[in-house]
Amino acid sequence: MADEPTGLWLIGARGSVATTAISGLLALRAGLAPPTGCVTERPDLAGAPLPGWDDLVVGGHDVVDTALVKRAEQLADSGVVPHRLLGPIAAGLRAADEEIREGYHPVTHRGSQADAARRLGADIADFRERHGLARVVVVNVSSTEPPVPATPEHDDLALLEEALADPARAVLPPSSVAAYAALLAGCPFVDFTPSTGIALAALDQLARRERLPYAGRDGKTGxxxxxxxxxxxxxxxxxxxxxxxxxxxxxxxxxxxxxxxxxxxxxxxxxxxxxxxxxxxxxxxxxxxxxxxxxxxxxxxxxxxxxxxxxxxxxxxxxxxxxxDSSLAAPLVLDLARLVAAAHAAGEVGALGALAFFFKDPLGSDEHRFAEQTRELYRWAGELG
CATH class of the missing domain: 3.30.360.10 (Dihydrodipicolinate Reductase; domain 2)
Structure with missing residues (x-):
């Protein structure tokens, strides 16, 4: 429902897109910037029951430890974040930094991928409980991974969970471990990257079992x-x-x-x-x-x-x-967090094909014509309420 406290959990939370999205969210809340590029602020979506900017609470996972304030300074030097915003949003960036936890890295992880997913999921659940959030939307904005070869475990949830429990196997790429962890934690998932992520039949089975929506993949920005x-x-x-x-x-x-x-x-x-x-x-x-x-x-x-x-x-x-690219992608990340939160509140399950508008390789839709995608987005959002 609109106005409920909602978590935005970013995979790759200290990267360029995530830092720009967090910086932009802080600027929007403070009235320091207009919502240029935010599709959910268009009149066509005014009736959708979306969480407001003040309702979004940010956390995330990352495998790097560069402070968000430092990343924002680097982005300001590149023309992405205006220098005039760095002072006013610094405290908010530091607060968001406190909510970022160590991500999963296959090189440094010890134990099974099931263990890694449980830890990642526990981080998200703790975040949700500490902030009294109605729900958390997990969005993957981490670096692009290579394609992975298909295995039987990718098509069958029972086989996948058996393989994940084996410490000697790494059956999923990191993006899919993140998706698996999010679903186990009861969170809808968005893949803004072309990585494998949630685009596996076994993870679709898990999303449907847990009655969760998801969206992706690969944000369409340029x-x-x-x-x-x-x-x-x-x-x-x-x-x-x-x-x-x-x-x-x-x-x-x-x-x-x-x-x-x-x-x-x-x-x-x-x-x-x-x-x-x-x-x-x-x-x-x-x-x-x-x-x-x-x-x-x-x-x-x-x-x-x-x-x-x-x-x-x-x-x-x-x-x-x-x-x-980060300036084009960041408002879409915020849009997707709001729209997927609304879909979750409305009880939608599985791939959200109506969000094809946002993606190069949309899950749940074969429609690639932008005008038709736009009409479908407006129709779907209008029915959420």
Missing amino acids: ETLLRTVLAPMFTARALRVRSWAGTNLLGGGDGATLEDPAHADSKIVSKARGLAALLGDDVTAPLHIDNVPDLGEQKTAWDHVSFEGFLGARMSLQLTWTGL
Whole structure:
């Protein structure tokens, strides 16, 4: 219900996106910034029973110990957080820092993954109880992981739980351990990354057993957002797209992570799937991701679209998108926390396909056309009350 105290538990709580989201939340509460980029503040969603900014309490897990105040200062130097906000939000950042616990790291963890999940879940349950929260929404904004090979345990909850209890096995990647822990703690889960996370049949079974909603995956903030708007235009006008090539240049933590081809594969697959759904598998769609440390938090995406018109006339469209990814992602994280909290309060269970609007690779929906996703979001939110 609206106005109930609600937890926002961030996996990767000291990363760029999380720090920007926390900083923005503090600024919104204090009236120091307008809710630019926050979809839940649009008039179309005014009737949805969402928790307010003052109702959100922040905590999280991370494997790094950089203080949030320090991260916010770094983001201010990159143009993400205004310098004028650092003083007014410093106390709030320090308070949020006190609610961040050590995350799961497979290299340093001793014991079974079931033990790790119990510890993570206990952290969230303690947070919920200490603050008297009606519910906690867990949002994964940690670094992108490489794809993981499928195993029988990923498709069957009983097999998965048996494997998780074996200290000699690591059957789940960290993002999925976090999802498993959240569900066991009775919390809805949002995967804002292209990592495996909750996108396993066994975890869907667990979510349904525990009567919990979830959403994901891979937040749609820049190049893919443009593609889901523009690709339907070509289809509607009966223009044949021959190829759609893209190049992403980025720095910061994402750039460093995605420099590893194994990690980049998750992002490339996620971005390509939507374009294939919109235009068909026969469209050539090469995509490159390059780390350019000098760019810092900035990301530049360049696309070249080759298309064919009447009588085979060859034409092209080129576009460039330059943005601060954390600034684009952070308000969506806050939106998703509010919307998924409302879905949980309304008793919804399983993948929230109506939230496809927010994701490159939406769970629970095959719809990738942005206009249709927008209409579905508004329809769904209007029925929550």
